[in-house]
Amino acid sequence: MTTHYLVLSALLFAIGGVGVLVRRNAIVVFMCVELMLNACNLAFVTFARQNGSLDGQVIAFFVMIVAAAEVVIGLAIIVTIFRTRRSASVDDASLLKH
């Protein structure tokens, strides 16, 4: 059973990754990142049960906290960028190059 959870986790992680890569709307990209984090959490929880240790759950808990903080800051940044550039596309913020 554990294997199934882990494969599901991997699958969700990969889908999230593809989403980050193909979507341009910064908010959607963010959602995909959240998806990847959730996939990780699933793996942690699964391993916690597999190994009979609560550590996995504790870490998943911390991941959630950090993810929440990250979302707050990330969305604030998006809003700021949107305010100045009128765009939420990640491709538009491409000045840091060459």
Added chain:
Amino acid sequence: MGESITFWVLAVVSVTAALGLVFSRRAVYSALMLGVVMISLAVLYAVQDAPFLAVVQIIVYTGAVMMLFLFVLMLVGVDSSDSLVETIKGQRFWAIVAGIGFAVLLGLGIGNVLLTAPKGLAGVTAAGNVPSLAEQIFTRHVFAFEVTSALLITAALGAMVLAHRERTESKPTQKQLSRARFLAFGKTGKNPAPLPGPGTYARHNSIDMPALLPDGAVSPLSVNRIIARHEAIEGTIDPEIARILQEEALAEQQAADTRPTKPLDDELGDTEPLADTEPLVEEDAK
């Protein structure tokens, strides 16, 4: 057996929702799909002896985080939809290849690992899941916990700083605003009075009802443009309003044609150009 059924149902649901999240054009749909995935995962947590996390998942993620996403979406524009045309050459192809490759490799790797039966958490959660977790968090992981709390506060402050817009000039007074309104009236004939409210009748008290002018005609100014557009599509719009709207649209079109297109930055007033084209270092003679 019960777990198996739950897993398979939720696995299908969550994967489908995840794919929907990635491939739906509209950001709102994506957000909803994400909500579905999260709830599915919450259930899976619960199934895996993690009731506390399941609850937290629902409260924090589907509650707080998703709300935040939706708020931002509102702020940015609900109907802003991505064009799905890829602009970076090869990006989508390689992304999908990498994604599939990654999933396959990882899946194969995990699938090939011979695992013993899960030990289960019964041994470590004798006092119940929540008290055991609490014990862990407040003893072994107390330092990390404190640090995360600091992180959260910092994040909250950071968000405020980022979202806050510094006022560069003092807030206009009532007098100034009124003066400006009448000056605009003198110059362009723009109505200085407030817009009329929506029509209020015994049966209706909604914003889609136009206000009536003293002569009984409807006042187009009182009509919300978005609602009017919906009604125009549905065909339930008042013909008078439809005509006025059309005239307005025409005028706007003309104005747009004659006005030189200006970059967005200028309209926003942040007129200072970014000094990014200047070389940062004075290059010496080669």
Added chain:
Amino acid sequence: MEPAEIASIAQHSGGAIGVAWLMIALPLVGAAVLLLGGRRTDKFGHLLGVLMAVASFVVGALVFVQLLGFAPGERRRGVTLFEFIPGLVDNVGLLVDPLSISFCLLITGVGSLIHIYSIGYMAHDPARRRFFAYLNLFVAAMLLLVLADNYLILFVGWEGVGLASYLLIGFWQHKPSAATAAKKAFIVNRVGDVGLLIAMFTIFATFHSLTFSGVLDRTGDASQGTLTAIGLLLLVGACGKSAQLPLQAWLLDAMEGPTPVSALIHAATMVTAGVYLIVRSGPIFEGTGTAQLVVTIVGVATLLAGAIIGTAKDDIKKALAGSTMSQIGYMVLAAGVGPAGYAFAIAHLITHGFFKANLFLGAGSVMHAMNDEVDMRKYGGLRTVMPITFATFLIGYLAIIGFPLLSGYFTKDGIIETAMEHSAVLGWLAVLGAGITGFYMSRLVFMTFFGKKRWDAKAHPHESPAVMTWPLILLSIGSIGLGAFLILGNRFMIFLSPAVGAPAHSPAFNPFSVPGLATLALVAVGAVFAWMRYGAAEVPATAPRGSFLTTFARRDLYGDALNEALFMRPGQWLTRLAVFFDNRGVDGLVNGLAAFIGGTSGRVRRIQTGFVRSYALSIFVGAAVLVGAWFVVGNL
């Protein structure tokens, strides 16, 4: 030929020999004062210069007298001055022996006379002080050269005279021709120096010493081949300094210097340093017949070449320079013969020092009178206006052509006879050379002092002041009597023998030997022929085209052309090539590498598109690859 016996060196002499270093130090101080003192010493500079030269001569004379007081076998005295290079040449020391003291007296004696002469000759030159400083410097260096008791210090003096020669040839350095001639002299000398340097390296590697006593007494330890190599390398050095073939090209150009310089450096003393070197290194040459043979061949070739060049030159100084080459050729020839010839070589060197200095100074006197005109075709009939110059010049002339009983007669005849004994071919070639000498010297005298006046309108020839004529008179006295004094009774040979060894048998002077008579006859023929061409006949104001031979001689036997074609042109070409190669090749490689790296990074940085998604893609692909790698490695 068995090696000659040389007396061993006695150390720690008191008296004048103990302060022999004063001979060098005095003119050196003179030079230093005049150079460092600057314009403050302008007033008395020339006097100080003369004083130092004369003082040096006095010290030399005292040393000579003291040396004569020793028994012949003890006439080699060493003087240790100070420590030098530990392990290589431990001490700077002087060697006072008959050979070096002969040179010292010649250098300081003739040198003093030329110093005095220069007071008059350079009277109107604004840089006269500097001139005397250089002359003093030369005298000091030349004395160091001959007094040194080892090859390294000899080399110091050797280069010192080269430097003085450079400075004096280029004395009028605002003239590009003078500057070029000076540079040429120095560089050609340097070619010879390389030979001398390598000779010294070989000597040190073979004998583990550079002192004369440490080397020359032990030549038996070295193999024939090594000795030959050393001998030939020394010869290269000697050729450079003494303007012998094939390093003769600089001497004619060196006549750009003031005439006293030509007299002192490029006739009487410095150019004979090569002869000194060969004679001093006698034991090395005696150990190797090959080297000796080469020396004699070089000597004969140069004496003929110099004589031929002398016949064609219209420039009085260049004609004399050709003559100098030729006379030094005689000396080298004699030095190559071995102990039998050393005494004649040095004796001829000394008499030549006198009569050639006499001739040069006479020529200088003429030029002084003729507004520095050097073309003999514009002279003529000067004997009436410059009687003293004419008389002394005539004595010098008779001495050099070997007029009986004058100096040159004894010494040159001695060389010819010795050469004849050594090899008939060399001997007869030397006789031929003497005949040519008779011709070109007569030509010179006839064109200058006889015939019609061919002066420029502006020329007002007059006799030179006493300060210039007195040295001429003194020198001509030497030109008359010195030869007889040195040669008759083998006086000089006996005097020199502690230093260079005695020949197997002493030659007796025979005035009626076949070569001697033949020489006289040929000289007479040459003189008569010259009279017919230049004394009795009209001398055209511009040189006629002349035959191929004349052109050949006029162009210095194509020596310069040869140097130019063989060394200068390819050298310039090589230099340009090397500069090009350095800029484009070596540096080009470096800069090319830098440009390649710069270009590559310029291209690679295009990967930084600025699109976050591209970066994310690379991260994701990287993660996938890592997982894949983990598989591969994990399964291994």
Added chain:
Amino acid sequence: MPWLSTLMGVSVLGALGVTLIRNDKLAKQFTLLVSLIVLALTVTMAVQFSPNGDQWQFQENHSWIPAFGINYSLAVDGIALVLILLSVILVPIVVLASWHDAEKGKRSVRTYFSLILVLEAMMIGVFAATDVFLFYVLFEAMLIPMYFMIGSYGGAQRSYAAVKFLLYSLFGGLLMLVAVIALYSIAGKNTFMLSDLIGTVQDVNTQKWLFLGFFIAFAIKAPLWPFHTWLPDAAAQAPAGAAVLLVGVLDKVGTFGMLRFCLQLFPEASAYFTPLVIVLAVIGVIYGAIVAIGQTDMMRLIAYTSVSHFGVITLGVFAMTKGNPGAQDAGAGATLYMVNHGFSTGALFLIVGFLIYRRGSQFIADYGGVQKVAPILAGTFLVAGLSSLSLPGLSTFVSEFMVLSGAFRLHVPAAAIATIGVILAAIYILWMYQRTMNGPTAESVKTLPDLNAREKWVVAPLVALLLVFGFYPKPLLDVINPAVKDTLSSVSVTADQAAAATGVKEGK
């Protein structure tokens, strides 16, 4: 008393002090004072040095980074002592000569003089370091002040020259760093002390690789053909004073390093590479001279003469194999040459610098007949030039003779070919002299002033040193010879190996 640290400390404190002085003139005077104090201290130290005492004297040893066994460890032997003397003698002269050089620079005048003092401290340290790591650090750190001196106060192409100098040297330095670390780990003694590392690398193949790491760094620094092309650019663009320190002292670190580190740490590898190095050195002698002849820029010309001279020094250093009976002469000669070359080239650079300062052009073609208007300038120029062509009576001759004579006994053709360099030396020096000083006076130099009192004070000590050591080199040789002997005893190559490596058949 920690003499060496005191010397460095005084220089560094002086450098800091200079930066605090707002008045330029005062800053210059202060710099001169500091450099003279350092000179006086060094002379006092040198007097106490006993040539026949221990090899290493004035030792100081403090632990620096104990984790890696790195020590701050200083000491001098005769070789290091004379090179430190060279440095501290040149610095006040350079300060005096550079009085107006920094005024046109991009940075302030006091910075220039402060950099000179910083450089002085590093020069002292680099010669005195007996810890390989400390040596490496100072070896690289020396680049920094020189980089700024060229890059901020140099000629028109200064940036190019400074960057080229820095990158080229860094490249070599990094190779050396790799070799230093490898040496440390292969020796496995947890120490960087030179004395402890000698003889620890036994495997010849390892030695060869480590040798190359060190050698290339030193060859670039020296510079040995074909790693020389940074020098003409750097020297031509640097202000004259900086060029003197660059060529006179900094480059000596290269040949010094070969002598101290390459030979002692890797004797077998040195013997193996000796034929190659000798070939490069001889090519350098001839090639440098030929290219110098073809230069049109005086500073570049002098730089190329140095390439030629460094060939001779390298020849001498690598003739120090035990199989060579002339090893002692060659080694002592090479060391002496390092000192003499510093004075000789220093004089040449400074005098040419004075000339350029007056006329504002580095090109030979812009001059002519200067002797007529500035006889003292011309005279000193000639003396400096003659020392460059190794005229006997000037100190360079003694050293050149010793090197060539010593090398001659190792390899006859190499020494013979290198000797031809003296002809070429005469050509490049005298031809330059003729084109600038002789001939009709060029219009543009008619009003050229002769040397002023300050400039005479700059030139006089150099000329005096050249003359004194030309006739009486014994004081220097007495100090150098025992040190060379000690070094030779570390070069534990047997005669057979050296002969086999070079293919020399000893004559008799």
